[in-house]
Amino acid sequence: MRTFDYVRARTAEEATAAWAATPGARYLGGGTNLVDLMKLGVERPEALVDVSRLPLDTVEELPDGSLRVGATVRNSDLAAHPLVVEGWPALSRALLSGASGQLRNAATTGGNLLQRTRCPYFQDLSKPCNKREPGSGCGAREGVHRDHAVLGHSPHCVATHPSDMAVALAALDARVELRGTDGGRELAAEAFHRLPGDRPELDTELRPGELVTAVVLPAATRGLPSAYRKVRDRASYAFALASAAVVLSVADGVVAHVGIALGGVAHRPWRARRAEEALTGAAPTRAAFEHALELELSAAEPLRDNGYKVPLARSLTVDVLTRLAARHSG
Amino acid sequence: MGPASRTTLTVNGREHTLTVDNRRVLLDLLREDLDLIGAKKGCDHGQCGACTVLVDGRRVNSCLLLAVTLDGSEVTTVEGLAGPDGEPHPLQRAFLERDAFQCGYCTPGQLCSAVGALAEAAAGHPSAVTGPGVRAGDPVPLGASEIRERMSGNLCRCGAYPRIVEAVEDVIP
Numbered sequence: 141m142r143t144f145d146y147v148r149a150r151t152a153e154e155a156t157a158a159w160a161a162t163p164g165a166r167y168l169g170g171g172t173n174l175v176d177l178m179k180l181g182v183e184r185p186e187a188l189v190d191v192s193r194l195p196l197d198t199v200e201e202l203p204d205g206s207l208r209v210g211a212t213v214r215n216s217d218l219a220a221h222p223l224v225v226e227g228w229p230a231l232s233r234a235l236l237s238g239a240s241g242q243l244r245n246a247a248t249t250g251g252n253l254l255q256r257t258r259c260p261y262f263q264d265l266s267k268p269c270n271k272r273e274p275g276s277g278c279g280a281r282e283g284v285h286r287d288h289a290v291l292g293h294s295p296h297c298v299a300t301h302p303s304d305m306a307v308a309l310a311a312l313d314a315r316v317e318l319r320g321t322d323g324g325r326e327l328a329a330e331a332f333h334r335l336p337g338d339r340p341e342l343d344t345e346l347r348p349g350e351l352v353t354a355v356v357l358p359a360a361t362r363g364l365p366s367a368y369r370k371v372r373d374r375a376s377y378a379f380a381l382a383s384a385a386v387v388l389s390v391a392d393g394v395v396a397h398v399g400i401a402l403g404g405v406a407h408r409p410w411r412a413r414r415a416e417e418a419l420t421g422a423a424p425t426r427a428a429f430e431h432a433l434e435l436e437l438s439a440a441e442p443l444r445d446n447g448y449k450v451p452l453a454r455s456l457t458v459d460v461l462t463r464l465a466a467r468h469s470g
Numbered sequence: 471m472g473p474a475s476r477t478t479l480t481v482n483g484r485e486h487t488l489t490v491d492n493r494r495v496l497l498d499l500l501r502e503d504l505d506l507i508g509a510k511k512g513c514d515h516g517q518c519g520a521c522t523v524l525v526d527g528r529r530v531n532s533c534l535l536l537a538v539t540l541d542g543s544e545v546t547t548v549e550g551l552a553g554p555d556g557e558p559h560p561l562q563r564a565f566l567e568r569d570a571f572q573c574g575y576c577t578p579g580q581l582c583s584a585v586g587a588l589a590e591a592a593a594g595h596p597s598a599v600t601g602p603g604v605r606a607g608d609p610v611p612l613g614a615s616e617i618r619e620r621m622s623g624n625l626c627r628c629g630a631y632p633r634i635v636e637a638v639e640d641v642i643p
């Protein structure tokens with residue numbers, strides 16, 4: 141591992157100032173992704189600004205009923221928080237389906253959002269990868285890509301975003317609070333991650349030096365039935381081949397609100413807007429769910445070896461929708 | 471040595487103040503600087519759990535934690551699980567009685583992980599298999615499937631899983 145300077149920030153202002161004052165600096169959360177990639181030589185920061193002990197470690201209920209989750213709240217504490225378990229269950233479930241108990245104890249909300257892809261070419265310095273080294277080519281497109289994207293990919297990159305948490309945040313209409321050296325701003329969780337296009341080295345819309353300070357779960361989705369389901373190669377401790385976070389409310393026999401985000405299929409959590417449009421106002425039947433997913437996934441462009449993800453994403457999402465709908469009738 | 475930072479850690483009740491290379495992970499500090507070789511290096515990438523120790527009472531992978539980030543923390547390794555009189559921890563006894571290991575390489579990590587997992591369940595942390603019947607925040611009752619899920623971050627190359635689950639079940643309060 142290459143050498144680096146280490147600074148521990150005490151406040152968010154101190155962190156952004158330290159970043160600006162230190163060329164080649166990176167923020168450090170729980171380190172479960174960054175340190176891993178530094179060992180592999182994929183990340184080579186000249187300095188780490190440790191933000192893991194910033195006073196952003198609380199979950200705070202706001203007057204309008206929304207919930208502000210600080211960026212340094214650990215994944216295990218967020219998943220166990222009673223207001224999250226009761227108000228936004230898909231988020232708790234998504235977190236608990238990811239990584240291991242040990243990793244969740246260290247991983248932070250901000251770091252989870254910004255974890256890098258698990259594409260094996262990205263992690264291997266001897267292989268071409270446009271995300272790691274722009275212009276070097278994409279090893280996965282014609283290589284081993286069984287785990288890769290079927291939606292929204294580009295000739296430059298076919299990677300998926302690995303976070304389970306981010307998929308739930310997209311479906312639940314969460315917002316991400318950011319702070320740069322020149323002030324704060326907010327992004328919809330859905331718009332936080334990007335598609336690769338011709339800039340696959342950029343995973344998110346974060347500007348250089350911007351710090352994630354919090355994630356806000358909105359009052360509008362609080363208490364609505366929601367769920368997360370993930371399919372993977374083993375029963376636990378593996379990344380998603382495909383997953384779905386769904387929030388569904390039914391009133392007077394028709395769908396009043398639906399949010400669907402798919403994981404493991406694209407460079408960002410894939411908000412299924414076409415399916416949502418088709419379902420809003422419709423009767424929550426299995427046939428309607430199947431039709432909606434069919435519509436959404438008609439945009440899929442599977443690669444040579446990952447065509448299985450299309451029917452998988454469809455059937456698992458239809459299953460989650462059907463179960464949530466049954467709760468309304470039952 | 472590269473840039474270093476002064477770091478104080480309490481390990482198994484003993485305080486150490488060290489000048490630590492910023493690159494040093496806790497696992498290497500324990501094994502190479504403090505001669506505590508209980509925690510094992512399996513994958514060095516968070517994928518196997520052999521390096522699991524407790525930091526401020528919570529189980530973590532010591533291979534991915536930079537030591538300099540832990541200034542002021544309390545670390546417990548497998549060497550620190552026994553009572554002050556040397557009496558083995560109930561989990562250590564259960565592992566012996568159930569023959570819950572073969573080569574033993576994963577065992578220190580399994581033990582520290584199980585101690586952490588039991589504390590998490592008692593503190594009301596749900597797992598991916600916790601049913602809707604458990605009220606949020608209440609202690610989670612543990613059975614074999616809960617233990618399997620909660621221990622999934624600890625791989626055992628020898629496949630001693632059935633016995634490990636039984637050993638942990640033996641100490642459920």
Ligand SMILES: Cc1cc2nc3c(=O)[nH]c(=O)nc-3n(C[C@H](O)[C@H](O)[C@H](O)COP(=O)(O)OP(=O)(O)OC[C@H]3O[C@@H](n4cnc5c(N)ncnc54)[C@H](O)[C@@H]3O)c2cc1C
Nearest residue numbers: 169170171172173174238239248250251252254304352516
């Ligand atoms: C074996 C293994 C299995 C895993 N399985 C899963 C899984 O199934 N599902 C899943 O979702 N995840 C999984 N993970 C990934 C894990 O969830 C992430 O490593 C973790 O969430 C990252 O959080 P962190 O705080 O440790 O981030 P760090 O490693 O500290 O940082 C990650 C990135 O975020 C940046 N960063 C950190 N905090 C901030 C901030 N506040 N503002 C701006 N930038 C910031 C860092 O600069 C870095 O680029 C797995 C990891 C491992 C090692």
Ligand code: SF4
Nearest residue numbers: 259261269278297298
């Ligand atoms: S899919 Fe993306 S991350 Fe993977 S090799 Fe291609 S460019 Fe790199």
Ligand code: FES
Nearest residue numbers: 512513514519533
């Ligand atoms: S050595 Fe740390 S998880 Fe494998």
Ligand code: FES
Nearest residue numbers: 572574626627628
């Ligand atoms: S006993 Fe050999 S690895 Fe578990």
